[in-house]
Amino acid sequence: MQQRFTVLAVLVALVAAVQVGLGGDSQAIAWDNGLARTPPMGFNNWNATQCTPDFNAAMVESTADTLVSTGLAKSGYRYVNLDDCWAKSTRDDAGRLVPDPSRFPHGIKPIADYVHARGLKLGIYSSAGSTTCSAVGFPGGLGHEASDARQFADWGVDYLKYDNCNNRGVDARQRYTAMRDALAATHRPIVYSICEWGQSAPWQWASRVGNSWRTTADITDTWPSMQANFRQNVQLAGAAQPGHWNDPDLLEVGNGGMTAAEYRSQFSLWAMMAAPLLISTDLRRASNETLRVLGNSDLVAVDQDPLGRQAVQVVDTGGFNVLVKPLANGDRAVALFNETAAGSTIRTDLSAVGLPAGRYRSRDLWSGAVTEASGEIAAQVPAHSTVVYRLTAG
Ligand code: GLA
Helix, strand or coil: CHHHHHHHHHHHHHHHHHHHCCCCCCCCCCCCCCCCCCCCEEEECHHHHCCCCCCCHHHHHHHHHHHHHCCHHHHCCCEEECCCCCECCCCCCCCCCCECCCCCCCCCHHHHHHHHHCCCEEEEEEECCCECCCCCCCECCCCCHHHHHHHHHHHCCCEEEEECCCCCCCCHHHHHHHHHHHHHHHCCCCEEEECCCCCCCHHHCHHHCCCEEECCCCCCCCHHHHHHHHHHHHCCHHHCECCEEEECCCCCCCCCCCCHHHHHHHHHHHHHCCCCEEECCCHHHCCHHHHHHHCCHHHHHHHCCCCCCCCEEEEEECCEEEEEEECCCCCEEEEEEECCCCCEEEEEECCCCCCCCCCEEEEECCCCCEEEECCEEEEEECCCCEEEEEEEEC
């Protein structure tokens, strides 16, 4: 019996390793803190403010208010995450982190209280190194894991983004595991977001350590950067599962460097890839178009689908892509993504998206138009655009 069980366990592990398709450790036995059963959603200030003086308590509080007043909080965006530069550049005499008094004069706890009072959650940032990534080099968590985690928990923090700068060559898995254990020891539920940029192939090990792991370099507000992060992340579908997500970095939607079609593509692709949806534009000044994109509840539902599968790319030819994401109720989300500079018809069919022959109701998740599909699935897709259909049997 014992032996049969072992054989079965090995088989399960092998299947998982093949699904990940990348060799290395199997992720079959994932660590589980019970959090992020669907990809985390919320806000992170980095792409909007970086370390400018605009990153401060007033900005964070009015962002929380805006999440509520625009209805985005109701749509699922609940983490309000502080990125780098929230701290003073030196620890206090007791080795504690000190919030920058010019940005957060009353500290972090009142900010946590403020967002909690609005039904939201607070996230914070540190690095698994001696200092963070900003040129100033704020204190990092390496060697301070237990006391930093305790401080975050005491402040009421609900999410930690843990970066990779100035890591002194210590093995990534070891550094990130130390903080995982320190967070667990606080007994506070804290989503653990590993920001290691894909350097040690975290999709092979990080489901045992964190709730998400960055798979790419930092995104910038440009089409080529968005494309590059998509291309890297889309290959890693086998590694995503409830509680553990590939993270192709923050949303750029609304920041002005891409066209409306390109932002709609980023949002569509991130939702298909079950990526964390972290808004990173100045929400206080967001246009109606930006709010419409971020608030597309049909695409949010695709991202947040409880089955927790990342879309698989079934077509990748000459800039034409088809992605397929199976959904918990048996529906399939199908994205037709045109990376080329000219409009074109993209075609696929039911068998290519894994559906048996039959009649399906096909709903366009941007226009709302409903058509019938019984063989071919096709759309005229403008340059740099993405059409997403949700196919329902019957
Ligand atoms: C790194 C991270 C970014 C951001 C900056 C902050 O570059 O990858 O997402 O957190 O550090 O300094």
